Amino acid sequence: MIRQYELVERVKAYDPGADGALLDKAYVYAMKMHGSQTRANGDPYFSHPLEVAGILTELRLDAASIVTALLHDTVEDTPATLEDIGKQFGPEIMRLVDGVTKLTRLELQSEQSKQAENFRKLVVAMSEDIRVLLVKLADRMHNMRTLHFIPKEEKRKRIARETLDIYAPLADRIGLARVKDELQGLAFAELQPEAYESINLRLAQLREQGEGTVDGIIAGLGRHMKEAGINARISGREKSPYSIWSKMQKKDIAFEQLSDIMAFRVQVDTVEQCYQALGVIHSHYRVVPGRFKDYISTPKPNGYRSIHTGVLGPSGGRVEIQIRTPDMQQVAEMGVAAHWAYKQGGDESERMHDGRQYRWLRQLLEIVENAQRPEEFLEHTKLELFQDQVFCFTPKGDLISLPHGATPLDFAYAVHSQIGDTFVGARVNGRLVPMRTALKNGDQVEISTSKNSTPKPEWERIVVTGKARARIRRFIRNQQRTEYIQLGRKMLDGVFKAEGNYEVSEKILEPVVRHFNIGSVEDLVVSVGSGNISAKEVFHTAFPAHISAEQQQALADQKVIALKQNRPARPANGKGNPIPIKGLISGLAVHYARCCHPIPGDRIVGLVTTGKGVTIHTIDCETLSNYADEPERWLDVAWDNADAGEPVAGRVHIFLVNSPGSLGALSTVVGKNGGNISNLKIISRGADFFEMLIDIDVHDIRHLNNIIAALRATPVVNMVERARTG
Structure with missing residues (x-):
């Protein structure tokens, strides 16, 4: 272990003005607090914070960072409290120790959501004071050096994977090449020995x-x-x-x-x-x-x-x-750490926000604001951390760095979120290009915007940056939520009135919210509008004793059918499983909606039409909003296992290069992947591209996605995505 005087001498060697007494005090305090605690390899536990402090001296960090390293486990693993740290060492060190302690507590959880929440809090903490990240990286480095002492292989691999996925890229992003290389090497040795x-x-x-x-x-x-x-x-x-x-x-x-x-x-x-x-x-x-x-x-x-x-x-x-x-x-x-400002003093407010000078860190903070769930945040930030860069220029010559594969839409969001939201087109090096065009080093990009333009759901499949994807998802999510609220209220009003002219009120819905363990009445209404919970199910939860004449007749009908088919009757109060399409009442015709082209694997709902039977729609089909006032026509249906074997038409939207043989190449790819083109419609034809809608007979959503992936890999296909309308 590093001796007390050796640690002080190391810091004094590069920072003569460092507070040696504070370092001595922290050394003694941490040793006393950890007492007889030991690590997995039998060493005194105090050796860990001491080694972390030693790593930070190699990075020539200020005394406050070294003290934080010595104390970073005291609040979590000893009787010491955060208030004790504040009284003994001051508010700055208390804040740093608190930041590292919160991360450590979350890190002990192994679930992905906890890991994601850990990373989210790390980004927020380091945006305020990047020393939190530096201490955390040093802590992780020493833990990786002693990883082999952990007896459980599963735990070792989890820690190594987390190191490779999160901490090594973060070290790279702040320029700590040596730290990144060592973390990657240690994790690699564990994961791929x-x-x-x-x-x-x-x-x-x-x-x-x-x-x-x-x-x-x-x-x-x-x-x-x-x-x-x-x-x-x-x-x-x-x-x-x-x-x-x-x-x-x-x-x-x-x-x-x-x-x-x-x-x-x-x-x-x-x-x-x-x-x-x-x-x-x-x-x-x-x-x-x-x-x-x-x-x-x-x-x-x-x-x-x-x-x-x-x-x-x-x-x-x-x-x-x-x-x-x-x-x-x-x-x-x-x-x-090479241009560290802390050891030279300076204004505290400036030091608090030192980390904000990094563009990538500001982008991660925007993702924190836009992501709905911790898992979504982790997904988007990995997109930011794991890709090499291309450098493009605005018309004024400003430099914008983007990951490889980035599109003009990513560029627009990198310049400003509002520019991305109102994107309508782009010119690269003076030439108008499709939205999906991959940018190259040195490209000059000019973005066209319109105040009437808003993000589209298909944009999410075009962008590659986490910032752009999080922003688009947030807009679509908010837009959908508003629509779901309107639709859900109409559905509830219709059912409540149809069942006995009841009025919908928050007081009536509050017990239903508790029953379904949903956050609020508004969330319940959204669930109804989105089809996750039926309006009738809400009504019968609010009024469990109410049984209408229609329900009694439906229950009787189902009992008759159950006797004929020798199977138990399905509850008529909406609380049972969805009706399989094959299990609908005999003689009732079933059609697949041409407005949304549902295929096995999609979430679906049935719409009863007098004289026509049941039409199957995807749960997000825009047509359903026209029947919001007629909830009695809605059927909760699901795909049968047998449905996946029968060909169903899935519709795709394609931009095809206008050149000889392109259509033949496209049909060959579809055929080789087990699909069959049943219909083709050319929407527009330009000098460079055909825009068309193609119906492909497939078995299920996975089959269609495989064909779409194969088409995306075909040189003559510029863009392909599933079409929901047309």
């Missing part, structure tokens, strides 16, 4: 075979720089095992096909010399096309700056070279 060992073995063999080559490249680069009068420090670095494995998986290539296992770093004194060194390298080595990246003029979101270029080395192999200054190197290794 055989792959980890195999790659390490291959790397060891590569070092033996290429030792002379590496030294030769370093010597050659040094000689060329010296001849050009550039003072440069040359070094080589090896790609981490996890990075190698990820690239092999992503590109589906073998170890031997990787071209950047070894990278060489050229460190020069100034930015000008970075570009001079680039010129020297390109004049002596053949450039590999597509391998040049200038992160000096367009830094990464985490502040990383460097020039990357790929060249062919002396032996003909591909070599990656990175060119940077010492300041850039420091940021590359330490990220946000």
Whole structure:
């Protein structure tokens, strides 16, 4: 363990003005509080907060962060209280310890919703003071270093997966490359031990075979720089095992096909010399096309700056070279900690909001505001954290960073949420493009908006950024909720009046809310409007003793049918299971609505039409709103297992490239995936695209989704999605 005086000396070495007495006090307090507690490996528990503090000294963090590291487990695991921390160490440290403690408590839960809530609170906490994240990353790093002492394999893998999914990407986003690499490596070793060992073995063999080559490249680069009068420090670095494995998986290539296992770093004194060194390298080595990246003029979101270029080395192999200054190197290794403001003092309010300077963090905060559930937030933030960047420009030259695969719609939401909401079209490099167009590095994007435009449900399948998806979902959700409230009230009024001219009131509905364990009366009305709960079910819950003449007759009819079919009668009060389509009253014709094209797997409702039988609609079909005042015509129905075997027409909306053979390629893909085109309608034809509606006979929703996925992978198909109308 680090001794008390050693810890103080470490901090004083990079921050002479640090409060040594405060550090001593925290060291003694934490040791006393943890007392005889031990960890899974038998070590004194105090060794953990001490190691976390030691990791933070390597990042050269301020004394308050080191004290927080020492105390971060005291409130959770010892008799110490938050008030005690405040009295002993002041409000700033109490706030930091409180932030880390709340996260730790949530982290103990293994359910996905708890993990998501943990991450949501982490984002909120670090937006106020990013030191909470730095302490948490150091805490996670030491826990990963000792992960092998945990006896339960399931728990080890859960912690490793969480580290890989959340904490390593967060470390990357704030520029802590060393922390990210170690977290990924430790998690990789736990989750994929055989792959980890195999790659390490291959790397060891590569070092033996290429030792002379590496030294030769370093010597050659040094000689060329010296001849050009550039003072440069040359070094080589090896790609981490996890990075190698990820690239092999992503590109589906073998170890031997990787071209950047070894990278060489050229460190020069100034930015000008970075570009001079680039010129020297390109004049002596053949450039590999597509391998040049200038992160000096367009830094990464985490502040990383460097020039990357790929060249062919002396032996003909591909070599990656990175060119940077010492300041850039420091940021590359330490990220946000490299330009830390806390140890220099400064205004407390500025320090509180230091984390807000990061655009990606502001975007995560917007997702917190727009997401409805913690699981949804976790889904959207993973989209923000896990994708490489492309850099695009506004017409004024402002730089916008987006993940690979981002569309003009993502760009619009990245500029401003309001611009995204009112999007109507986009020009990329002066050319009008479809909404689904994938943006490339250097694209200039001009967005057209209209105050009459609002987000559409299909937009969610076009965007790739979490921010855009969360915003669209929120708008659609709010819009649907308003419609469901209106529809639900009409349905309830109709049923209550039909059953005996009852009035719907909050007083009557409150017991129903408690019965269904729903948050409020409004939520109950929404559930009725959305079809999750029937209006009749609400009525009979409010008036359980009421039995209408129609219900008595329906119960008698069902008993007769049950006797004929030798099965028990279904309750007539709406509280039983939905009626299978095949189990509807014999002789009652069943039709599938052409307005929404329901197929097995969709949530459905039946609508009784005099003389025509029952028409099956999807639960979200717009046509149903026309029958809100006639709840007696609605039937709670469900698909039979036998329904999935019969072909049903699913309708898709397609933009097809206007070129010879496109329609043939489309029909071939549909046929190869077991579908059959039963109808085709061309909506519009342009110079570049056909827009059309196609009916495809499929077995169920999964079958249709498979065909849609196959069509999306077809080069001649620009856009395809399920059509709900037309």
